[in-house]
Amino acid sequence: MNRSKFLISTKDLDQEVVYEFHDLAPEELDIKCGRSITVGNINATVSLQKSAIGIGVDFRVVFHGEYICMRCLIGFADNYDSALHLDYVEGDDPYLHIENVELNPHDADRVYYRGPLIDLSLGMREAVLLALPITPVCxxxxxxxxxxxxxxxxxxxxxxxxxxxxxxxxxxxxxxx
Ligand SMILES: [Zn+2]
Ligand SMILES: [Zn+2]
Structure with a gap:
């Protein structure tokens, strides 16, 4: 799968930049549909803005999903609209080689990267997965x-x-x- 369209250069990012992705197949974001949930093509809007610690990225994903109720086994469809904010921080993950760390609440929102390219597919994938029900019921x-x-x-x-x-x-x- 060619991921290069999700790799965005963070060089010369002086003002807010917005990227739009239309009709992404779930496989492009490495989303595997299970037996009970099927995800349709995804439209995403991603805006990047310099922040004090790195680059603040806002993801918004909109997609249609179908799922099978785990109780009555009848199929249902729903439209999902999900947003997620991540801070991309340049450098190594300080927790990479430490076990059993106590994470601060903001650590979950941070992605460490080696510049100058960042991979936007990570956040889009996360935003889709966040929206999906863990236990689908009608x-x-x-x-x-x-x-x-x-x-x-x-x-x-x-x-x-x-x-x-x-x-x-x-x-x-x-x-x-
Ligand atoms: Zn049901
Ligand atoms: Zn009966």
């Missing part, structure tokens, strides 16, 4: 499938002797289409 109160007969409990109940109340709290809302 709605919080999804009642799932009966483990005995497979009936979708969001749509109707069944006569199996399963402690339904113990699994999910029944709600009166109808299933999201």
């Amino acid at each position: 709605k919080d109160e999804c009642r799932g499938l009966c483990p005995e007969c497979g009936t979708n409990w969001n749509l109707k109940s069944c006569k199996c002797k399963v402690d339904k109340a113990g699994i999910f709290t029944p709600q009166s809302k109808t299933a999201k289409k």
